[in-house]
Structures are given as C-alpha cells and as structure tokens.
Amino acid sequence: MNLNPPLVIASGPGGSGEYLSLINPKYVGAYTLKTITLNPKSGNKTKRMENSENYIINSIGLENPGIEYVISNIEKFVLKETKTILSLGGDSKDEYIKIAEKIAPYAKKFEAIEFNFSCPNVKKGGLSILSDINEWQEILENVRKILPDSFLIAKLSIEGNFVEVLSKKVKEFGWNGLTLINCVRGLLIKDGKIVMGGLSGPILKPIALRAIYEVRKVLKDIYIIASGGIYTKKDVDDFLLVGANAISIGSALFKDPQVVEELGKYLKGVER
Amino acid sequence: MNLNPPLVIASGPGGSGEYLSLINPKYVGAYTLKTITLNPKSGNKTKRMENSENYIINSIGLENPGIEYVISNIEKFVLKETKTILSLGGDSKDEYIKIAEKIAPYAKKFEAIEFNFSCPNVKKGGLSILSDINEWQEILENVRKILPDSFLIAKLSIEGNFVEVLSKKVKEFGWNGLTLINCVRGLLIKDGKIVMGGLSGPILKPIALRAIYEVRKVLKDIYIIASGGIYTKKDVDDFLLVGANAISIGSALFKDPQVVEELGKYLKGVER
Amino acid sequence: MENTYLTKKDVIQINEDTFIVTFNEKFKFDEGQFIMIQTPSLTRKPFILGTWEDNIAVSVQIKGKGTNYIVFQGEKFKAHFPLGNKFIPPAGKGIVIASPTCITLANLLHEKYSCNVLIGSKSKINLELPFESVVGNEDFSKKIKTLKTYDWYLVSGSKQMEEFVLSNIESKNVFVSLEEYMGCGIGACKSCAVFTKDGVKHVCTDGPIFRRDML
Amino acid sequence: MENTYLTKKDVIQINEDTFIVTFNEKFKFDEGQFIMIQTPSLTRKPFILGTWEDNIAVSVQIKGKGTNYIVFQGEKFKAHFPLGNKFIPPAGKGIVIASPTCITLANLLHEKYSCNVLIGSKSKINLELPFESVVGNEDFSKKIKTLKTYDWYLVSGSKQMEEFVLSNIESKNVFVSLEEYMGCGIGACKSCAVFTKDGVKHVCTDGPIFRRDML
Ligand SMILES: Cc1cc2nc3c(=O)[nH]c(=O)nc-3n(C[C@H](O)[C@H](O)[C@H](O)COP(=O)(O)OP(=O)(O)OC[C@H]3O[C@@H](n4cnc5c(N)ncnc54)[C@H](O)[C@@H]3O)c2cc1C
Ligand SMILES: Cc1cc2nc3c(=O)[nH]c(=O)nc-3n(C[C@H](O)[C@H](O)[C@H](O)COP(=O)(O)OP(=O)(O)OC[C@H]3O[C@@H](n4cnc5c(N)ncnc54)[C@H](O)[C@@H]3O)c2cc1C
Numbered sequence A, B: 001m002n003l004n005p006p007l008v009i010a011s012g013p014g015g016s017g018e019y020l021s022l023i024n025p026k027y028v029g030a031y032t033l034k035t036i037t038l039n040p041k042s043g044n045k046t047k048r049m050e051n052s053e054n055y056i057i058n059s060i061g062l063e064n065p066g067i068e069y070v071i072s073n074i075e076k077f078v079l080k081e082t083k084t085i086l087s088l089g090g091d092s093k094d095e096y097i098k099i100a101e102k103i104a105p106y107a108k109k110f111e112a113i114e115f116n117f118s119c120p121n122v123k124k125g126g127l128s129i130l131s132d133i134n135e136w137q138e139i140l141e142n143v144r145k146i147l148p149d150s151f152l153i154a155k156l157s158i159e160g161n162f163v164e165v166l167s168k169k170v171k172e173f174g175w176n177g178l179t180l181i182n183c184v185r186g187l188l189i190k191d192g193k194i195v196m197g198g199l200s201g202p203i204l205k206p207i208a209l210r211a212i213y214e215v216r217k218v219l220k221d222i223y224i225i226a227s228g229g230i231y232t233k234k235d236v237d238d239f240l241l242v243g244a245n246a247i248s249i250g251s252a253l254f255k256d257p258q259v260v261e262e263l264g265k266y267l268k269g270v271e272r
Numbered sequence C, D: 001m002e003n004t005y006l007t008k009k010d011v012i013q014i015n016e017d018t019f020i021v022t023f024n025e026k027f028k029f030d031e032g033q034f035i036m037i038q039t040p041s042l043t044r045k046p047f048i049l050g051t052w053e054d055n056i057a058v059s060v061q062i063k064g065k066g067t068n069y070i071v072f073q074g075e076k077f078k079a080h081f082p083l084g085n086k087f088i089p090p091a092g093k094g095i096v097i098a099s100p101t102c103i104t105l106a107n108l109l110h111e112k113y114s115c116n117v118l119i120g121s122k123s124k125i126n127l128e129l130p131f132e133s134v135v136g137n138e139d140f141s142k143k144i145k146t147l148k149t150y151d152w153y154l155v156s157g158s159k160q161m162e163e164f165v166l167s168n169i170e171s172k173n174v175f176v177s178l179e180e181y182m183g184c185g186i187g188a189c190k191s192c193a194v195f196t197k198d199g200v201k202h203v204c205t206d207g208p209i210f211r212r213d214m215l
C-alpha cells in the first residue's frame, strides 16, 4: 500500500466520509469507513460517549446499515476524494466469512480491506471474536482465500491475547497489514453513573507505542498503521520511530479536524 | 480476609516496609511486599522509571533478594506494625511451584500470599507466564495444594487473555482473591530516548475499573483488591462501586505518602 | 458548513450558572441549528444557536471544564457550524418553553414568529428579559398546567422539564430539542443516537428538534 | 526522617536556567543528603541539600514541570528529608567540582571543610559566588587538567562532567554524586539502581555519593 501522505482516517470517528466536508482530502492518504457488519446494527443504547481529562470513552456498538446496504449503494461508500479502506466486522466466524464473500466482487474498489477483530463494544458471550483463537485463525485463513487480491489489514488491540502473538498469526496467514491498536475496554463514573466503553485518545498512546514496538520487533515487513492518541507532530514522530508505516487519526477529529491538514502536511515532508 | 481499613499497600512501590517510616500503620489494612522470586534478581538496567503527565512507567524487573534470603530473614519480612501480604513471582511453572514449596512452612506468618502473574517487566520468551494457559492452570492447581490454608491471591492484568476468563480459572482452582490490575505495558519517548515498562498511576484507573466490573459480574464471591491509579476519595468510591473489597495504593505513595492516611481514615468510616 | 474561528464579544450573566456569549462574527444559520465549539476538552461542545441584541449568540450553562472555558477564559474559538436542521413551526400561535440555556434560540424565534416564550429557571434571573419567566419547579409546574391553548409548543431544557411538559400537554405539536453526547455534530460518529419509532436517528443530523410522535 | 511542609523564602537566579531556592525552616541534615519535594508531578523530585546565606537551600535547574513549579509557582511544599548518606571526605585538601545545581552543597562543604570549589556552568553566572567558576566546556576542560594535587575530589554535575573528570583525574579519592530517576528516595521502589562491583546498589540508600572504585 502506498499512501501519500501515510495518514489514515480511523474507522468509526470518520463515519463514512462525513469529515471530508471539514478537511482537505489532499492530506488524507486513505479514509477508513466505519465498520460494517453482515446484518444492520442499531448499536448500543445511550449514553454512547463521554469524555474525561485524557480520554474519550465510547460504546457505539457498531451501529451500521449492514453489508447489503453498502453493496446496493457502493458508489456512495467508495469515496471520490480519497482512497477508501473498507472496515468489516462480525460476531462469529460465519459472519466474518459471509461478509468477505459478499464483498468479494467489489473488493477492488477499496485500497484495502480492514477486519476489525477488536471492537470492545460488541459481544460474543461477553468477549470478542478473539476468545476462541482457533476459530479466529480459521477466519484469517478463509478470508485470505476469499479475497486473494486485497490488501488485508487486521485491526487488533491488546486484550484477548498478547498483541505480538496475534500479529504473528496475521502474518502467517498471508495478510498484509495491521492497525494497532483499537480502543481498550474502560469504565468511567461520571455524576454517579457508570459509562462503559472503549477508551480512545491520549490515554492510548503509550500503550499503542509499546504494542507497535513489540510487533515490529517480531515482524519486520508487515504494514503497520498506528492508532491511538495521535494529535501532534511529536505523536507522529514517536509512532514512526517505533516502526509504524502510517498513522491514523481518530478521536483527534473530535477536537479539531484541522489536525489532519497539519499532520498530513508534516508527513508529506517526511522521508518514508 | 478482614482488613481494617480495607486498604492495601501495593507490591513494588512499597518495597519491604520502607514506607512505614512515612505513614501511620493504623491506616494500613495490609502491606504487600515487593514480589520475591526463587532466585535473587538484580533487575533491569536503568533508566528504570520515568513520569509523564498522567502515568509513571517503570521497568524495575523484579529486583529482589530471592526466597532463600527472605526465609533466612523471615522476621524482617513479616512486618510488626501491620498485616503482611507476601508477593511471589516466577518465570516458569517450576519456579512458581518451587517457591510455593519453600515458603509453605512459613505461610501462616502472612495474612495472604499473592502470586504475581502479570509483571510486564520480566520475560519468558518476551511474554509473561500467561502465554501458556495450560501451564498456568497447573500452577494454580499445584500452588493451591502446596498452600492449602493460605489466603491465595492472583494478581492479574489485562494482557495475555481476557481478565474475566483468567479470573474464573483462579476461582475454579479454589483461590481466594484477585488483585486487579497490574501495570499495562507501555512505552514513552522522552528526550528522544525510548523508555519501556509498565504503566501505573491515573492512566490505569478507567481500565482497572472496567476489569473489576467485568470480573465481579461473573464472580460474586471472590475477594477483589483494586489496583490502578487510586489517589483520591472519588477513586475509592468508584472502585467500591464496581465491586472491589479493598483498594490498593501504589504509585500514589510516590506523590504523597499521606494519601494512605487520608484514604485509610475515609475507609474506616465507610460501611463495607 | 464552516470550520473557522469565532471571537467573543460579550458575556452576559442570566442566572447563577448560565451566561449568554455573543460573537463578533455574523454568519447564516437557521432557527434550531447548533454549533460545535472547540475548548481544551477532547471533544467540541454543542450549543444551540440564537441571537441576542443583534448578535449571534449561544447561551452556556457551566457544567465542566469546556463550558467554563467558553464563558470565563476563551476569547477566540475554533468551531464548525451551522449544524442540524431548521425548526419550522406549524401555523398558528406557538410558545417556546425553555431553560436559560435556550434563551438565545427563544429570542430568535420570538422575533421571527412572535411566539410566546416561557423561561423556567432553577435560580433567580439577573437579566431583564423580553419575555415571561418563572423561577423554581413549583411555579414552573403550575404555569405549564395553564398552557393548553397553543397551536405548537417547543420545549428545550432539562430532561426533567421536557418530560414534565410532555406529560402535561396533550397537543401532538409538542416539539422537543434533544440532547445526547455529541462527538462530531455531523453524522459521523454515531454517538448521538435516539431510538425512535422509525428506528435509530441521530440528534445531529435528524434533529436536534423532534416532534413528540417521533420519539 | 520528616514528612512535612517547607515554605519558600527566596529564589536567587544563578545562571540561565538554575536557581537557588531557600527555605524558612531549619532542620538537621548532613552534607551529601537530599530531599524529595512534592510538585504537581506524579513523583516527588530529589534535590541535594545545602545552604545559602545561613538558610537551608536547594539549587534547582529547570527541566520540566516539577522544577518549574518549585522555582516559579510553589510557595509551600510537602517533602520528606533528609535522605541518603553523609559524605565524609578523606583527610587533606579537597575540591568540589560542580555544576550550578550543586552550588548549595558546594557552599556547605566549603564552609565546613574549607575545601576549594570549582563551578562549571554552561551559561553566564549572574550571581556573585564565594568561589571560583568557569563558563563553557572549553574553559572547564582546561581547568580540570590543572587540578592534580588535591587529596580528594567531589564531582557533582552532568554525566558528561563526571565522565570528563573521572577520565582526567587519576586519584582514587574521586567521589561522584550520582543521579538516577527516583520514585521514593527511601529504598522501596528500586528505581535508582546502579550496578557496582559489589552488585546492584541504590542511589537513595547507598549514595547519592559514591567513590570511583565502587562504580
Ligand atoms: C444538540 C445540543 C445542544 C446543546 N445546546 C446547549 C446550549 O445551547 N447551552 C448549553 O448550555 N448547553 C447545551 N448543550 C449541552 C452542552 O453541550 C454541554 O453542557 C457541554 O458540552 C458540557 O461541556 P463541559 O466540558 O463543560 O462538560 P464536561 O465536564 O465534559 O461534562 C459535563 C456534562 O456535559 C455533557 N457533555 C460534555 N460534552 C458533551 C458533548 N460534546 N455533547 C453533549 N454533552 C456533553 C457530559 O455528558 C456531562 O454530562 C447542548 C447539547 C446538545 C447535544
Ligand atoms: C540524588 C539526586 C539529586 C538531585 N539533585 C538535584 C539538585 O540538587 N538540583 C537539581 O536541579 N537537580 C537535581 N536532581 C535532578 C532533579 O531531581 C530533576 O531534574 C527533577 O526531578 C526534574 O523534575 P521535572 O518535573 O522538572 O522534570 P520532568 O519533566 O519530569 O523530567 C525531566 C528530566 O528530569 C528527570 N527526572 C524527573 N523526575 C525525576 C526524579 N524523580 N528523579 C530523578 N530524575 C527525575 C527525568 O528523568 C527527565 O530526564 C537530582 C537527582 C537525583 C537523583
């Protein structure tokens, strides 16, 4: 994958392109769409988001219109202004495989296809798809066969298993890239009320840096998109230093969409 | 276990009792000693600690004098002023079992024995003892047999496997308590230099709250000591609300040892 | 949609904790639309747009660091606006029932549609208002029970206020301005969901004002 | 050991980025001992204790938020002290070679042992000192090479300064004041390890001053 600049809009915060009305696409290397599942999902009940000093917590619950809707409106989902990365998710092996099969005829329209194996806000017996590692490996194997020509990215976080162990599997099954890391499960008590969800923003940075460092140590040649608390040039520098190929902007969009232009400009000037 | 107040000094930050020269033992329910391993360890190379805005990162690497030394000086390690919790660790199944055997004759001297299964700064092929879940279960089983009368606590964090999955195993094998959570692996780049280690302090709080919430959901009657970013009365309230039985003070000692007195007083007044 | 800077003109205290903040800039927006204002917080903060003394204005209740920053510290704010939909009242005589946080919208609607306005405030109002106001729950409840003859009602305030009005006024033309946590304000993040009879909707793109039969 | 409040008396600028901070309180401590001072940072910060104009004093180089707070903002500090060991120089004529961060200790030793002092500063010194000083690396290096006749040497400054002295002065009585990140200052946390010939030692309980043959 060759992104110029190597800056990606993260899946979720970016919706399905809405932020293009606020940012200059010239500075977006690729725009990842919000995760799509086999069936439409209306998401979790509210409140779905809250902020604290150094993190945002969200429990959107993968609200999305489902893959059939995407296919029927495929031209709306393949963005004109930038390269598009499709993000797909599911609750079971079957769902992952079926959704891969459904998208196969359209796969070429996307710069890459990312599989979200780490959403903290949907459940399979309370846990994610990673709770059964064998089942998960079957997904890796099957999806690679179903989408032989796609640039396949696995999005992981740090729960469920050691991220470097999971990453090695991703490479073993011939996938091309990793997005590290997704939100970590958190809980905030505000005004006496419990808000559960995935943590994003600055809190993730030291954790994501370490994850990428550990994965890069064992995998020299996989494409790594860094995700977690990227807001500033120093953040970009740090993630490149530990071995990321590209950086992703998620929560920072909520603070100031112009951060994309600022960091995109910066990255265009950096030798990659 | 009946601690009054239900406030524990965390293993590591508290050393082997040094903070008793700065805090009133009346407000300490129990003092956990720094983790002891089978053989002495001189720890990692420096720099071993650094601070950022909302976290401390440390890579002490379990520097400790080894179990033989502790046994030979047992009266020094069993604190006079407070109840003492012994913390034990290791790099392999054998080490955990051997250290349990060695301490067995002295086990009664300790209020509880905590096994550290989650130190992010020692390695077994780069990962912790949790990388082989079967081996880990054998440890749980054997240690329970070797120390049949001790109040056994497993200290876990959120990497390696889902914390609620691990916790259920701990209960299954007849252990009595959990300390949740240990440091999470992190990386900080300060003045161009990489500092790796375990994250502690405020950054852990939303993660620890969630871990305890999830574990309490599946285990109604295990003793849970909350660990991670506890500095204030609000922190105490929050951890009690999600189901902790006691709270532990670690990094907060570095900021202000008097926090123990403040929170200890508060907890003495709280209906448990 | 614009994404630019606004500069603070005046801050006018309404009651204990709510303030009108007026801006120097003029821009086009419709009644009912809102703005997302950047503060040191990790997310921009949504406020209903309105007018005050010929200026574009928001009215801000102090809740936490973001609102505190807007009222007391910031002088220049990045923001994107206008967001959400125009509120088009049905024909006839209407009334806006609002907490002080909606005073600038109430003012705009009052000027445009000559509708009545009733402000219900928790604490004493320190400002001369061009419309009626009551202080405290008791007076508010009493007053609401007398309002049966309007062709439309717009309620904008606390959840409690909205529920009270909904359960005491039967007209199908009761409109409610909803609040849910907003990450983006533009339909991207899906944080501001409301579950309606027609399925999941979003306050930012489908609202912020909804007719009661939608909810 | 005490764990109590200290109040700031004066702040005296030494050079570009280093300041003497004197305290109103008097307490007992020995030369070489240090103090851990609380700031808004997550860990207390270690500083070598000394004296200045009959007051107990530390000398603080601005590095980050904690040191900035001590010099420019704080008036009253929680702290625990005195920590670490007394430095007992061998018999004979000694010299303290120090950066401005050790001026208050140098001053104390100077008064107590009438030893010489050489301050090596990166930037111009704005303060009248009761002992010799040089500015810049070049002058410092030249000067060091002339110091061969003392019975003991105490070096306290940057790692670079210490290494330079160690490699240019052969006396076995060169003492070095070490710095490692300190979490606790009292031997609990094991963050301040140094690997010596006798195994792992800790700056806070075995130091902070070590003789060269220990290292
Ligand atoms: C469509 C809409 C219109 C609004 N209009 C007004 C208005 O005209 N005047 C007014 O005073 N208030 C209005 N609010 C509420 C206002 O946005 C919040 O009070 C403000 O964001 C609080 O920010 P804070 O940093 O001070 O609070 P925090 O300390 O961060 O939080 C305090 C409370 O405010 C809520 N809050 C924080 N951030 C947001 C956010 N991004 N979106 C929604 N709620 C949030 C939190 O959930 C919490 O309950 C509106 C909200 C919405 C959704
Ligand atoms: C035994 C000892 C004696 C010292 N005496 C002096 C002195 O007399 N005068 C003086 O100016 N400085 C002294 N220092 C260094 C001083 O403690 C640090 O510069 C200070 O802690 C920086 O705090 P900060 O919040 O400004 O820095 P940060 O922004 O937090 O960090 C800046 C730098 O300071 C270092 N640092 C931060 N906290 C500590 C800590 N708790 N322990 C050690 N290093 C830290 C960091 O590693 C980093 O390199 C001494 C250090 C030690 C270990």
Ligand SMILES: Cc1cc2nc3c(=O)[nH]c(=O)nc-3n(C[C@H](O)[C@H](O)[C@H](O)COP(=O)(O)O)c2cc1C
Binding pocket: A010, A011, A012, A013, A034, A035, A056, A058, A060, A062, A087, A116, A119, A155, A181, A182, A183, A199, A200, A201, A202, A204, A227, A228, A229, A230, A248, A249, A250, A251, A252, C183, C189, C191
């Ligand atoms: C509101 C919100 C929704 C998200 N939805 C998704 C999603 O649908 N799929 C996904 O892979 N990641 C999702 N994420 C995770 C982000 O893509 C990103 O990995 C994470 O937020 C960390 O990066 P950040 O700190 O830059 O936000 C979401 C994050 C947020 C805050």
Ligand SMILES: Cc1cc2nc3c(=O)[nH]c(=O)nc-3n(C[C@H](O)[C@H](O)[C@H](O)COP(=O)(O)O)c2cc1C
Binding pocket: B010, B011, B012, B013, B034, B035, B056, B058, B060, B062, B087, B116, B119, B155, B181, B182, B183, B199, B200, B201, B202, B204, B227, B228, B229, B230, B248, B249, B250, B251, B252, D183, D189, D191
């Ligand atoms: C310097 C340091 C050393 C630690 N050493 C140990 C240890 O030896 N054994 C252990 O179980 N936990 C150790 N921990 C983890 C703490 O006991 C505690 O679980 C963690 O720091 C989170 O709590 P806190 O935020 O209150 O510090 C250490 C933590 C720190 C900061």
Ligand code: FES
Binding pocket: C181, C182, C183, C184, C185, C186, C187, C188, C189, C190, C191, C192, C193, C202, C203, C204, C205
């Ligand atoms: S606020 Fe993001 S979708 Fe409405």
Ligand code: FES
Binding pocket: D181, D182, D183, D184, D185, D186, D187, D188, D189, D190, D191, D192, D193, D202, D203, D204, D205
């Ligand atoms: S600073 Fe904690 S052991 Fe030395």
